[in-house]
Amino acid sequence: MSGPMIETRLADTVATITLSRPKVGNAFDVSMASAFRAAVEGCADDPAVRCIVVTGAGRMFCVGGDIGAMAQAGGDRATMLEQLIEDLHAALFRLATMPKPLVVAVNGPAAGAGFSLALLGDVVMAGRSANFLAAYGDIGLSADGGMSWTLPRIVGLRTAQRLLLLNEKVGAEEALRLGIASKVVADDELMHETGTLASRLAGSSMTSLGAARRLLHESFQSDFATQLESEHASMVSAAGGVDHREGVAAFLARRKPQFSARPGSEGKGA
Structure with missing residues (x-):
């Protein structure tokens, strides 16, 4: 599924899903979460797709939930978040449990749910401008997107506590050292390197x-x-x-x- 918020492109047997709301840092609102779920399910179900890549448009990967949309929801904020998270979690669960490999290309800041999405990758390619931030505490929310499950399993409990509770930002090189990123490359080489890797995975068993x-x-x-x-x-x-x-x-x-x-x-x- 392609649209103004989510772009899906199939090249050979690799499907690339691009989060495409660059003016708001590719933040998820209700409509984008729904479109993302549809795109993920479509690629996961398509027998022509053998590998899925997720990346972001513009200078950022994904800053998480759309705080402006939360503010506009007013007293209906909890209902709005419930709907958003239901679709987002369904998409993330499908990405985690499908038999196809998942490559995440982090082209810039990944915060909140964007960080959670990055953690799901079998391989996480990070541009040098990438960074990772939990961000939830600053807006009075708790983690979503499976971060409380994936993060301690990747970095260990003590480091997960530091990143989640103290809200410390992790740059690309530290992310590589901690195991959050699999490889760090120059920003202008990110998608080429990602494409080469994804094609290799798509040709595997x-x-x-x-x-x-x-x-x-x-x-x-x-x-x-x-x-x-x-x-x-x-x-x-x-x-x-x-x-x-x-x-x-x-x-x-x-x-x-x-x-x-x-x-x-x-x-x-x-």
């Missing part, structure tokens, strides 16, 4: 990537024995699929594999 995403998420709720069982079941399922057969054939033939399985199709023969 969707069976393997989808299983890896799921297993990594499950590991935080599983004990070791349960995780071994999950890995066992996943490996056996993948062994019956076309990607495994192609991978083995390519390895023996000393050629690059041409994976064709659709995301979520592990264990299926076609």
Whole structure:
């Protein structure tokens, strides 16, 4: 879905979703959250899409919720936020749980829900002008977008407390050191580098990537024995699929594999 607030572009098998309200820092209002959810669901459901990239238009990635829209809502602010968060959380949950890889290209400041969105990426590419800020305390709100779940798992509890409670801004290089960013590149190289990486992921085995995403998420709720069982079941399922057969054939033939399985199709023969 493309529109004035969310732009979606498909190039080969990579879908790029661009947050496009640059005059307000790509802040989410109710309409934008709804459009973002529709775009995410459309890309997640499209069998032609093998990797999703999320980025922002202009100088900022996303400053979070639209504070101006909150002010205009007046006494209906809680209702407005409930609707906004419902759509935003549905979109983020889909991004987190789909079998397709997610690359986030942080082209500038990422605050509030923008920070939460960045944390979801399997790979987070950051331009040198990028920075990350929780920002919630300054407007009397608590975290959303899953930040209270993702942030401590990435940086550890003590650092998460510092960033969330003290509202400390993290620059691109510190984000790389903390594990918030996967790679830092020059601003003018960000989208080229991101595109190269996304194409590489899109050419990988969707069976393997989808299983890896799921297993990594499950590991935080599983004990070791349960995780071994999950890995066992996943490996056996993948062994019956076309990607495994192609991978083995390519390895023996000393050629690059041409994976064709659709995301979520592990264990299926076609």
